[in-house]
Amino acid sequence: MTGTRRFAAALLAVALAAGPVIAAQPASFRPPPDSAIPAGPFGQAVRLGETIFRDTGRAVPQYVGNDLRCSNCHIDGGRLAGAAPLWAAWVAFPAYRGKTKAVNTFAERLQGCFRYSMNGTAPPLGSKTLIALEAYSAWLATGAPTRAHLAGRGYPRLPKAAQAPDYARGATVYGQHCALCHGPDGAGQRAGGRVVFPPLWGARSFNWGAGMGSIANAAAFVKANMPLGDGGSLSDQQAWDVAQFLDSHERPQDPRFSGSVQETRARYHNSPYSMYGRTVNGQVLGASAAK
């Protein structure tokens, strides 16, 4: 054993002994830089996938029914750990999903994004759009172990706060930390003919079937990522409260709507984290949702 090796072994021993501390900062997977996108047809598909991901409404308007883009919720073009990165999702599929009660492929998972989060139409399996998004995701996951739960996947689960999430406190948080960009009416802001700050509720936002309609999911996203570039600055309580507030506004109808809000709630929204079908400010949420 050389001296260097002995030193490394000692360091390793220290690192193992200090396990919990080290584990607090897990070395997460790093996707390749975009300078590494290969030339040729695969690279072209990767680039198209990235374009669709970052500028969804302009790249594939036929599948998009609102003012959102994939990269609004999957920050840094699906690269950022803790913002539902594509590389972590890619290696997790096919997988059983409670939402569909079926084993879904990654492409089917993407279809769900278009149907709910983009309030649009699912691109057909095998379409250029899905193939490009698959190519981009697979390329981002270059070198990642498959069927592994990679650190940074999804949004970091947020522990319950001391107090139950509260609409009124959430409205205050929203006014102080969110309205500057997303507007007091949640409608977002446009400039230069483009959506700059995405709408959080209302006709141009995600529909009632989207994952972000879950208060727990929205709270986790907000805590980790909002305000943009200052994730972690809100308290857990503030994140829960503002998520409660966001998800207590009307938005486009759940495409699985059965014709009855209460029946649709019982079937798809039977959770304390969904406000669908609940009465807020005298209005039953979902009852006047645009279809």
Add this chain to the structure above:
Amino acid sequence: MARGSARRALASGVLLALSIAAGGAMAAPDGAAIVFHGIGTAPACASCHGAQGQGNPAIGAPPLAGDGSAYLREQLANFASGQRINPIMQPIAHALSPGQRDAAAQVFAGMPALAPHRVAPEGNPLGARLAERGRWSEHLPACTQCHGPDGVGVGTAFPHLAGLAAPYIASQLAAFRDGKRPPGPLGLMARVAHKLSPADVAAVSAYFAAAGGAGAPGKMP
């Protein structure tokens, strides 16, 4: 006691009547007059910032046309209070009342902004990357995520960047970093400025300077 309070009531009634009369006689501040002719010791804003609000890079006066009224009002308030340090603007803003500052801000906000154009990333890849993508390994958002496509400016609070002179952008990033300018709403810009190296500042300043003017070079100076 009773007589004293009656006298006070009378006095305050007279004061009230006087102030109503004065208020009625005094028109709302004329923003256009302030901008184009100046008022009191404050010279015409347009003498440096241009009659179209186009600015004058030779003297470091940024274009203001089309910027949000809230943003402009806040900057004038910051100059007036001394929180934003600038030897020319501080006394001017101090000479204006809040109503006059608001009126002047509205005039510039109402002027049409120059449309920015896309800068080819090849000549300035670092500037283009920071402007369009950010650097998320440091949780640094892209400039355009708040300032709009090509730095066109967004709403009332996020000013345009396209066409600002490179030395002006660089000086403001330094002021944000050094606390010589309030950190912006939610402290956004101080946080951003602390994450930028001198090379980053030079690149991003050149990028947005080039996004403004026709024929402006897209390359690093």
